[in-house]
Amino acid sequence: MYAEEGTLAHKICELMVGVRFGLSTQEKMDKAMSQLKQQELYSDEMLRTAEFYTDYLSEKANTFHSTPFVRPEVRVEFTEFVPEGFGTCDCIMIGDDRLHITDYKHGKGVRVDSKDNPQMKLYALGALIKYRPLYKIERVSMAIVQPRISDDVSEFEMSADDLMKWAEEYVRPRAKAAYEGTGTFCPGDHCRFCKGKIQCRARAEKYSAYADFKDFIPVDNLPADKKEEAIRTNTGMPKLLTNQELAELLPVARDLKQWASELEEYIRGAMLDGQQFPGWKLVDGRSSRSFKDEEKVKQLMLIAFGAAESDLYTEPKFKSVADIEKQFGKAKVGKVLKDQILKTPGKPTLAPESDGRAEFSAAGSDFAGVTTSK
Ligand code: SF4
Known part of the structure; x- marks a missing residue:
């Protein structure tokens, strides 16, 4: 879709x-x-x-x-x-x-x-x-x-x-090697766009130390129709995982997911306490937005867009900032409601140093969303 x-x-x-x-x-x-x-x-x-x-x-x-x-x-x-x-x-x-x-x-x-x-x-x-x-x-x-x-x-x-x-x-x-099937697989961040990412053996090995717990199957033990492929790939194993192998990997993957989120949470907390982890930094997390005063927003939307009350509610709640923007246009809503949108910073998120976002600042976060009033 x-x-x-x-x-x-x-x-x-x-x-x-x-x-x-x-x-x-x-x-x-x-x-x-x-x-x-x-x-x-x-x-x-x-x-x-x-x-x-x-x-x-x-x-x-x-x-x-x-x-x-x-x-x-x-x-x-x-x-x-x-x-x-x-x-x-x-x-x-x-x-x-x-x-x-x-x-x-x-x-x-x-x-x-x-x-x-x-x-x-x-x-x-x-x-x-x-x-x-x-x-x-x-x-x-x-x-x-x-x-x-x-x-x-x-x-x-x-x-x-x-x-x-x-x-x-x-x-x-590289293209020549890939086309001829002689290249090496290089799992990485780019894999998320690859159509074969779930069945790719190289990627599974990267994330699961697959080779460590699966027996290597000598080429000679492979069925005849798999032999040629195995020799060509120099691995002795076909490049795509079978359903059986995928099923065996799932519990390992679930444990890894749990362990990875605990590891990330630990490092995030330690960095907030001032510890350093080479190659990593904290950046602002995804912030959330809400309206300061819904009555005021209603009046402004009525004047600027001729919006009816029903345009502004997803029963029984007032619509979110994103939904209002989607309906009436981001740029104009931003102008009309600039004093009505509150931005609440998300919790700091870990990102590799190469990430383009600015480094998280505790001081900046303390004052985020604060506007001066006369
Ligand atoms: S999933 Fe496998 S085949 Fe796809 S890009 Fe990653 S390493 Fe290459």
Whole structure:
């Protein structure tokens, strides 16, 4: 369902970008929109997030000295580095010796950073291959817009030469090995996006010391149809776990989960007491928001949006800040209710030092949400 929702949101983005940059007409967009609005997964929030995305692109276009070349939804290929490799850039902009690609993400689960992001770099590579013969491109910038998670757009820039060097020296050999099935598996944070993550043996081994408690099966003991695969992977074991193996792993995984959360809680508490743990820091946890005075909010919403009382309640409670924003638009609600939204900091959360968020400050937290009154 999330994928279909994302596809629909992307379609709306594409239509809006088309009109904003003069590639299509309002009339065509209205016609297409009236059909898209019939779809079950459609929500008005998609219009607002697409507008946020389009506003970002307009602002970006204004940073070029002359009007850039702009195209939404461009299919790019990078097969000379990754066999059968291709992707779609949500938006491409070229001008001032610069290629800028933007990726719109509709999900609100995991925030994705564009810094050194391999997927973004591959898409940028594909765009560079496609447009370098036509335009002079010295710099390549990449942006990820995730309006349902943050108003901050994650941007990253590198030289076109460095991107080509990365493709040549890093991507090409790894892609070749992966394609031929001779590469090594490298479990890590990126696995969360992998379709084979549950059955991947390398990942299971990483998290469960699987190899320590499962007997190695010599190649000769394997059934004939598994032998060839085992020799090819140099492990003597197939790459995918069986249902039996998965079932045996589940209790281990549950214990690990318990142990991991206890470990995290212990380190978090110790860090709050001032102890140091190399490579880790505390950052502000997810904060929660609420309205200061619901009566006042009602009046303001009535004046600014003509909202009826029923628009503001999810029986029997007043709607949350997020729901009100979803219904009436984040930017305008933020303006109208700026003095009515209380932000309660979440409890400090552990994050690796490489995490982009600012380090948690006990002093800053003590004063969070405090406003001066006259
Ligand atoms: S889950 Fe396995 S196959 Fe997928 S990215 Fe991780 S290591 Fe690679």
